[in-house]
Amino acid sequence: MPTILTPEEPTVRPVPEPKPEERLRRDRPSLGDWLDLRLGWWGFVRKNLDEPMPPGVGWWQTLGNLLLTLLVFQFVTGFALAMYYSPSPTDAYRSVKHITEEVTLGSFVRGLHVWGSTVIVIVTVLHILRVFFWGSYKKPRELTWVVGVIIFNLILAFSFTGYLLPWDQKAYWATVVGTRIAGTVPVLGHALMLLIRGGEEVGALTLTRFYASHVMLLPALLMVFTGLHLYLVRRHHIAGPVLPQKGRPTPFYPVQLFKDAVVVLGGMGIVVYLALAFPPALEAMADPSGTDFAPRPEWYFLGLYELLKIMPAGYEVVATLVIPGGISLGMLLLPWLDRSPSRHPARRQWIIVLGTAIILLIAIMTLKGILETPPPGHGSGHAGLPVTLDRPLA
Amino acid sequence: MKNSHDQADASLDGQLKPTRRRLLGWLVAGINLVVAGVVVGPVLGYVASPLRRKAKSEWVPVLDEAELPVGQTREASFVLRIRDGFAETDQKYSVFLHRTPDRVMAFDPACTHLGCRVKWMGDKDRYFCPCHGGVFNADGKVVSGPPPKPLEEYPVKVEDGRIWIQKKV
Structure with a gap:
């Protein structure tokens, strides 16, 4: 018999579960019953599987689940990498080289982690765009959005701190520039840079700071905010399409869960393919004295990199702080900036136009940066220093 | 209620x-x-x-005076034993030396924009930063691009036929 579900009244169970007391009175409760009486696990699982999906919810709503899965896998591969990694300037590079070249499946596991981070950034952006254009951040889901923006920033912090860990030329110089960006903050800049670097120069203390943040602080924060995000998503339920569609809500299981599983399979397939087809590169070891290396950040920071190029002298703080800070703040405050009660894009034109313009600008700047990226090998390495690479760079 | x-x-x-x-x-x-x-x-x-750590200054010989004719710019490297947190390491550094008729100038290769290492192009008589397009002349002054100030200059002395610079470590 089909169950009638509405968002306000989530679940009417077809067959009522026997009450715990009744089950307890059974002569021989099964192990499952025994555990369930203590954990209440099945109630929790059923509640989530029966979560009502408004009509019109479909493939676009699978991105969050994909993101969650990819993040869990980052944790697993990150744990594996940490077992062979040593965070010191003398050993970091060698340990990553050891992982890549000698440890069984090391290149693959590192590839999953490196490509996983890239795919996570892409999926996060798609997830944010979906919520933005569907207007799903509106009352009562403002805090779900705010927590999501915090998670997005945590993901970028993960990527920034993780980028240094291999301690190769690319890692080192991208961090020199990236941390110097903090130094452009008025008044507090120098102190901020010292705090991030752990000293005047990028060195041993920068590496340990980044490592400790990457494997302890950020994962802890990510877990807290992801838990909060999921709780809020379930508390307020999925927003559904902009214009309510005819039909009755359906339970999350099995249709939507199946779509989620298909997307997770596809997403993981892409990460595995990338890890196998393009094994992670390792350039020459970091050389702080080198004047022969053209540093470039990870591709998703290339928009900022291009912005820094076009800023006139004395205005770099506009590119380093005002614009990125403004976008972040604007994202955090979005539910209160866009006060139109309607979720329909046509009824909140200014925010849609502004958002689209910002997205296009970031896309154009990033594309410009990607097109100007020199081919692999060019500009890397340092004259007079041995560059030992036993395998071709991806 | x-x-x-x-x-x-x-x-x-x-x-x-x-x-x-x-x-x-x-x-x-x-x-x-x-x-x-x-x-x-x-x-x-x-x-x-790290905010409490005070930098010390040290004079280091970087090049024989005779190796730098007037009007020339060249890169010299030197090694300093430094304390890098828990590690004591021999750190290699670079410095650009430029000799005018009256004095020797020494520049930190870090671009004053965001710290990438500038490169000296002798044929163009300019320093170029590979990151965001900063350009400096032989005196370290900004010619074009985003750098907000000239290349940082080290105090220099010429003693016993050698060029010394004062470096903060």
Whole structure:
């Protein structure tokens, strides 16, 4: 018999579960019953599987689940990498080289982690765009959005701190520039840079700071905010399409869960393919004295990199702080900036136009940066220093 | 409408007076703050320890005077034993030396924009930064691009036929 579900009244169970007391009175409760009486696990699982999906919810709503899965896998591969990694300037590079070249499946596991981070950034952006254009951040889901923006920033912090860990030329110089960006903050800049670097120069203390943040602080924060995000998503339920569609809500299981599983399979397939087809590169070891290396950040920071190029002298703080800070703040405050009660894009034109313009600008700047990226090998390495690479760079 | 706390207060009337109840609540909050502070305070100081470190200056010989004719610019490298946190390492550094008729100038290769290492192009008589397009002339002055100030100049002395620079470590 089909169950009638509405968002306000989530679940009417077809067959009522026997009450715990009744089950307890059974002569021989099964192990499952025994555990369930203590954990209440099945109630929790059923509640989530029966979560009502408004009509019109479909493939676009699978991105969050994909993101969650990819993040869990980052944790697993990150744990594996940490077992062979040593965070010191003398050993970091060698340990990553050891992982890549000698440890069984090391290149693959590192590839999953490196490509996983890239795919996570892409999926996060798609997830944010979906919520933005569907207007799903509106009352009562403002805090779900705010927590999501915090998670997005945590993901970028993960990527920034993780980028240094291999301690190769690319890692080192991208961090020199990236941390110097903090130094452009008025008044507090120098102190901020010292705090991030752990000293005047990028060195041993920068590496340990980044490592400790990457494997302890950020994962802890990510877990807290992801838990909060999921709780809020379930508390307020999925927003559904902009214009309510005819039909009755359906339970999350099995249709939507199946779509989620298909997307997770596809997403993981892409990460595995990338890890196998393009094994992670390792350039020459970091050389702080080198004047022969053209540093470039990870591709998703290339928009900022291009912005820094076009800023006139004395205005770099506009590119380093005002614009990125403004976008972040604007994202955090979005539910209160866009006060139109309607979720329909046509009824909140200014925010849609502004958002689209910002997205296009970031896309154009990033594309410009990607097109100007020199081919692999060019500009890397340092004259007079041995560059030992036993395998071709991806 | 009464909220659940008020109702709880009412039901506990006779056991604990509301003021006493509130006082104990504040005391619990205070104790928790103290307990958290005992850990968080020292940890913050610990993390901020690099702010207290004072840099020392050291004179280092970087090149024989005879190797730098007037009007020329060249890169010299030198090794300094430095303390890098827990590690004591031999750190290699580079410096650009330029000789005018009256003096020797020494420039830190870090671009004053965001710290990429500039490169000297002798044929163009300019320093170029590979990152964001900063250009400096032989005197270290900004010619074009985003750098906000000239290349940082080290104090220089010429002694015993060698060029020395004063470097903060």
